[in-house]
Amino acid sequence: MMAEIYGKSAGCAGGKGGSMHLIDLEAGFLGSAPIVGSTIPIGVGAALSAQMRGEDRVVMVYLGDGAAETGVFSESLSFAALKNLPVVFVCENNLYSVYSPLDVRQPQGRSIAGLARAHGIESHSANGNDVEKVYELSRDAVATARGGAGPVFLELATYRWREHCGPNFDNHIGYRSKGEFEDWQLKDPVRLYRDRLIHEGVADKDELDGVEAALTASMDEAVAFAQSSPFPDPMQAALNLYAEDKA
Ligand SMILES: Cc1ncc(C[n+]2csc(CCOP(=O)(O)OP(=O)(O)O)c2C)c(N)n1
Ligand SMILES: [Mg+2]
Numbered sequence: 001m002m003a004e005i006y007g008k009s010a011g012c013a014g015g016k017g018g019s020m021h022l023i024d025l026e027a028g029f030l031g032s033a034p035i036v037g038s039t040i041p042i043g044v045g046a047a048l049s050a051q052m053r054g055e056d057r058v059v060m061v062y063l064g065d066g067a068a069e070t071g072v073f074s075e076s077l078s079f080a081a082l083k084n085l086p087v088v089f090v091c092e093n094n095l096y097s098v099y100s101p102l103d104v105r106q107p108q109g110r111s112i113a114g115l116a117r118a119h120g121i122e123s124h125s126a127n128g129n130d131v132e133k134v135y136e137l138s139r140d141a142v143a144t145a146r147g148g149a150g151p152v153f154l155e156l157a158t159y160r161w162r163e164h165c166g167p168n169f170d171n172h173i174g175y176r177s178k179g180e181f182e183d184w185q186l187k188d189p190v191r192l193y194r195d196r197l198i199h200e201g202v203a204d205k206d207e208l209d210g211v212e213a214a215l216t217a218s219m220d221e222a223v224a225f226a227q228s229s230p231f232p233d234p235m236q237a238a239l240n241l242y243a244e245d246k247a
Pocket of ligand 1: 034035036063064065066067068092094096097098
């Protein structure tokens with residue numbers, strides 16, 4: 001994944017796609033796509049395929065609050081409800097579509113989960129920064145979808161700390177207030193869950209520091225691998241555009 005983000009030939013899309021074309025079929029990840037909302041019908045199609053083939057699969061579709069404003073959102077939810085498909089929609093509502101806040105894009109008081117409910121889909125809204133709540137809702141939604149009881153929609157409230165795309169902070173642009181940002185910093189799900197695990201005696205500080213160090217080391221390793229990998233051969237540019245192409 002890191003090599004793909006760096007545009008290197010060792011990447012999962014041969015370095016030709018970058019962060020918008022990540023894929024890992026072995027892990028069951030069909031891929032990211034750059035067109036906002038476009039993974040929703042792709043996921044619904046995968047769920048229809050699983051249902052028609054009688055496969056024991058559940059499709060998870062992750063989308064943003066902005067993606068809920070696309071036409072395919074409604075078309076896909078309607079079709080998923082109609083066919084009772086094994087799909088779970090997870091809307092990460094971080095209040096923004098790039099720099100546009102929800103209140104300039106959607107009518108006041110209308111929830112995204114409400115839109116899904118209007119399509120006849122079981123829908124829940126919850127605090128997306130509560131790790132255990134998200135786990136429980138996801139587990140139950142997967143069980144519902146797997147059990148043939150149809151699609152489930154989760155709207156999870158959360159927040160983006162850094163810029164829309166890239167590693168920097170962008171609060172100086174002025175599209176959101178310092179107060180709002182600071183309020184959400186206090187709701188950091190990683191720090192809150194870490195504190196909770198320590199408080200409840202599930203793990204101690206040293207243990208969690210060890211987990212953090214191991215994860216940081218594995219990410220450093222991935223970055224070093226990506227940086228030292230070669231760029232793709234320009235002659236490969238037109239290969240693998242279709243599934244039957246061979247490198
Ligand atoms: C069809 C389409 N329109 C516009 C864009 C430009 N764009 C990229 S991300 C984005 C915002 C998406 O917001 P949201 O769905 O809330 O996702 P978030 O980035 O907040 O997770 C937009 C408008 C795009 N990629 N595709
Ligand atoms: Mg958003």
